[in-house]
Amino acid sequence: DAGVTQSPTHLIKTRGQQVTLRCSPKSGHDTVSWYQQALGQGPQFIFQYYEEEERQRGNFPDRFSGHQFPNYSSELNVNALLLGDSALYLCASSLVRQPQHFGDGTRLSIL
Amino acid sequence: LAKTTQPISMDSYEGQEVNITCSHNNIATNDYITWYQQFPSQGPRFIIQGYKTKVTNEVASLFIPADRKSSTLSLPRVSLSDTAVYYCLVASANTGNQFYFGTGTSLTVIP
Numbered sequence: 001d002a003g004v005t006q007s008p009t010h011l012i013k014t015r016g017q018q019v020t021l022r023c024s025p026k027s028g029h030d031t032v033s034w035y036q037q038a039l040g041q042g043p044q045f046i047f048q049y050y051e052e053e054e055r056q057r058g059n060f061p062d063r064f065s066g067h068q069f070p071n072y073s074s075e076l077n078v079n080a081l082l083l084g085d086s087a088l089y090l091c092a093s094s095l096v097r098q099p100q101h102f103g104d105g106t107r108l109s110i111l
Numbered sequence: 112l113a114k115t116t117q118p119i120s121m122d123s124y125e126g127q128e129v130n131i132t133c134s135h136n137n138i139a140t141n142d143y144i145t146w147y148q149q150f151p152s153q154g155p156r157f158i159i160q161g162y163k164t165k166v167t168n169e170v171a172s173l174f175i176p177a178d179r180k181s182s183t184l185s186l187p188r189v190s191l192s193d194t195a196v197y198y199c200l201v202a203s204a205n206t207g208n209q210f211y212f213g214t215g216t217s218l219t220v221i222p
Contacts, residue, residue, distance in 0.1 A: 004154070033210070042198060042212035043155065058210065090154050097202075099145060102154025 002027065004093050004103035012109045013081050021076045021106045025093030031055075032074040033100065034066060035090040043090055049074055050096075078108075086110045115199045120217040129186045131216050133199030136180050144175060144182045147198045149215070155198060159184070186218075194220045 005024045013019050025032050031050045035043035045058035049068035068074045072093075078085055086109050092100035116134040123129045135144065143162045147155035159166055161173040161182070172185040186193060196215040 035212075042196075042214050044212075045210035048210075056210070088152070092154070099157040099160060100155075102156070104153050107152075 004091055004101050006089075006091050006103035006106050008106060009104070010107045010109075012111060014111050015081055015083060017081050018077065018079045019081060019108065021078075021089050021091075021108070023074045023076070023091030023093075023103060025072050025074070025091075026101045029093035029095055029101065030072050031094050031096060032068055032072065033092045033094070034074070034076045035092065036060070036085075037088040037090055037105070039087075046076070081110050083110050114211055115201060115213050117197075117199055117213060117216045119214065120219070122219045122221055123189055124221050125190055126188050129189050129193075129218060129220075131184045131186075131197055131199075131218070132181055133184070134181050135199070135201045138179050138201055139203070142201045142203055144173065144179075145200045145202050146171070146173065146184045147200065147212075149196045149198065155212075158197075160202075189218075189220045191220050191222065194218060 003026050007022045023032060033048040034046040036046055037043045046060050046064055047054050047066055048056040052068045063079045065077045088105040088107050090102055090105045092102045094100045145160045146158040148158050149155040159168055159171045159173045161175055163175050166173045174183045196217050198212045198215040
């Protein structure tokens, strides 16, 4: 039973570009959350998707957007990349009121 | 959602029991406490979850006093492989939301 898988594992972009990160949830999970983790910091909640809709959102600008597909997989899109967007982006899946299962993230570097 | 406070770092020798305390003064009646472990360049991994008194599983115990304003994660006989960052989260039983990771506690196990 595969856990949460994220792609790509590493990505290098330049300022102003756009990026799309992908996540496949653990089998049976219907809720996907995204986090940004800067070096030395705890994960910061970006948003959560359930039934293809954004259900909760953290304190992130509109440059960060997402989507959930009918098969529960999800994408995180970031527009107009800034140097400060360099981070590990984590995807977590769960069922409601159950612990989250995390992927190992996508390391995004902005040059 | 209640925020949490943990010590930034702790050191312990191999074979000792380690107790990491988390403060959550504003915990709501229906909230529960969840602990995660994170190794470098990996996603957080669920350790244990509880609502009150004591919960034990194969890797840890969680102690929650009657007022529930704090909780203590206990790791018995730690090994070098337990060196990691440990996060305490307060989750809403109503929504299942468990988003605020804080800065965590960096545990270093010394040979």
